Amino acid sequence: MREQQDSEYKAAEEADRIARLKKEQEEEELRRKKEEEIQQQELNEAIELSKSLSKQNRMLKIKERLAEEPKTIDSNVSTIKFQLPHGIKVSRNFMKIDKIQVIIIYLLIIIYYNFIIYYLFIYCIDN
Numbered sequence: 001m002r003e004q005q006d007s008e009y010k011a012a013e014e015a016d017r018i019a020r021l022k023k024e025q026e027e028e029e030l031r032r033k034k035e036e037e038i039q040q041q042e043l044n045e046a047i048e049l050s051k052s053l054s055k056q057n058r059m060l061k062i063k064e065r066l067a068e069e070p071k072t073i074d075s076n077v078s079t080i081k082f083q084l085p086h087g088i089k090v091s092r093n094f095m096k097i098d099k100i101q102v103i104i105i106y107l108l109i110i111i112y113y114n115f116i117i118y119y120l121f122i123y124c125i126d127n
Helices: 002-065 100-126
Strands: 077-083 089-095
Touching: 077 100, 089 100
Parallel strands: none
Antiparallel strands: 077 089
């Protein structure tokens, strides 16, 4: 009888030990998955930040390529007016010898910065 109780006790202890090991393994697996998710989220945030900085750097490089606006209006200068998608109207003086690429660069810069300002304004109103 005593031997049977001892063997049942040892079997119960072994079952408890196996259950504890299994629970520890499951907890470790959950902890590892959470760490992986956090690392992946941090990686995604870093990628987004890098893209944002890259876009800003590209816009700065484009802006550097834009010639200074002519101050005086004479026969070699033309004023062009643009209406942006959000209804904002802008105008700028260009030299008549400027290529269309200069106008496109100007529009890229204006649209990019007005887009940012517009959405910051909308965001501030919503919050």
